[in-house]
Structures are given as structure tokens and as C-alpha cells.
Amino acid sequence: MRKIWWKILAASFVCISIVAGFIGPVPELPILNETIRNVYFHVPMWFAMITLYTISMVYSVKYLSSGKVEFDTIAVEAVNTGIVFCFLGLLTGMQWANITWGDPWPNDPKLNGSAIATLMYLAYLVLRNALEEEQKRAKISAVYNIFAFPIMVVLLYILPKLTDSLHPGSGGNSTFGDLDMDNYMRPVFYTAVAGWILTGVWICTLRYRIRLIENKRTQLS
């Protein structure tokens, strides 16, 4: 993971998606107008977040089965980074909803679900700080993390699809694939998603490496 090529890939993917996202053709729709371009910037935040939470969950499982402290550190730092992307996603979504839906926080199941999921992961971080003993902290928070992950998936991706939601692809709403007739948006969107996921993972590895150095320092002193 310390190779440089995928970091360059991350940077270039994000930059390509910015240029293509601003300039490229988009379907002309009422109310949405040019704000349809937000798909390239707002949605990748959530993809980056769920990737980081998945990494965190996987490493929590790995920690429980092996007992290696490094795995627990990866799990925490993945949540720490993921929560930043979560807040960025919430914030950009609210700015956009204020204009297109006329309310920054309409009572949409997806919004409420994401709020609960955010609180759940904040609780994870609070829980970690509350426990003093290192091994107990790692074990309890790993179990919590493993349980929080499927609940987050249900709240964000399954429940809104079952009920009426303002978000595309739920409650009979058309998905972006249906709106985008000539399929121009698809490659730009996937480039943006890949770029942001890689950027998120990169920031996570940086945090993890800093944490490793810190741990070594505290052990030495």
C-alpha cells in the first residue's frame, strides 16, 4: 500500500472528474438544471465513506480472530476518515437540497437513516475513548463495529429503497441510469467514485502510519 502509482491514479481521477463533471454534457431536466452535476461530487463522498467503513469492519473481524493491535488501529483510522467523508456528504447534500427540494432537511428516509448511521459511528468513537484498558477497548469496539456495519447498510441502502424517498432509485423514482439517455454521465461518475475512494483510502493509510509512529513513541518513552 506504500506504492505511489495508485495515489497518482487517485489524484488524476479526481481531477479528470472535475473537468469532465463541469464541462461534459448532461441531460437537460427541469428543477435539476445544472445541479445534476452534483452527482459527480456529492455521491462519491458516500461511496468513499462506505468503502472505509467496510475496511474498518473487515479489520475488526481480523482483529478479533488474530488479536493483532495493528488491525484495531486500522479499524479506528478507517472510521475516523470515513466520518469526515460522511459529514462532507451530508453537508453537500443539504446545500443542494436547500435549492432543489426547497428544504435542507426534508424528512426523507435516506437523510434520517444517514443521520442515525452517523450517530452510530460517532458513538463508536466515543465508546473507544470511554474505555481505559487497551485490550478491552479494542475487543468491545471491534464487536460494536461489526454490528454497526450491517445496520448502517440497512439504514442507508435498503430501507430508503423500500419506502418513498426523494433520492433516485427509491419508491418508484427513476435512477440516474434512466435519465441519462446517452450514457455520458456514467464513465465520469465512475471515474469520480474510483478517484474519491482511492483518496479516502490514501488519507486513511496516512492516519494509520502516523498512529503507528505515535504508538512506537509511547512504547519507547
Added chain:
Amino acid sequence: MKKIFLSTSFLFLSLLSAFAQSNGVEMATGLRSSGKIWVVVLVVLTLFIGIFIYLFTMDRRIKKLEKDK
């Protein structure tokens, strides 16, 4: 060397002024095309390139710290 530099800079400046003078009709030239949206693209792109350069330098500093150990 100095002569070449001076002459090229003079050429560049004169070109620039010629460009500025022929501004009577709005044309789709470079950064002025389609409502000047490219200017915004340039600004956002600069921001993100800056952020990525910052990430790369941070990466290098952490690598140095790791080697010290």
C-alpha cells in the same frame, strides 16, 4: 542568453497586448468560452491539485519519520 530571453519576453508581451486589443467581439477563445465556466474549472482544479500536493508531501514526511525508527 539574456538577449534571447528579452526578445522572447517582448514577443510574448506584444502578443498579449494584441490579444487584449482584439477584444471587440466575444469569441470562444480559451478561458473566455461558454460563460467563462472554464475559469471556475481552473480554480477548482488548482484547489484540488494543491490538496493532492499537500497529501503527497505529508506522505513523504511520514515516510521519513518511519525511516528514522
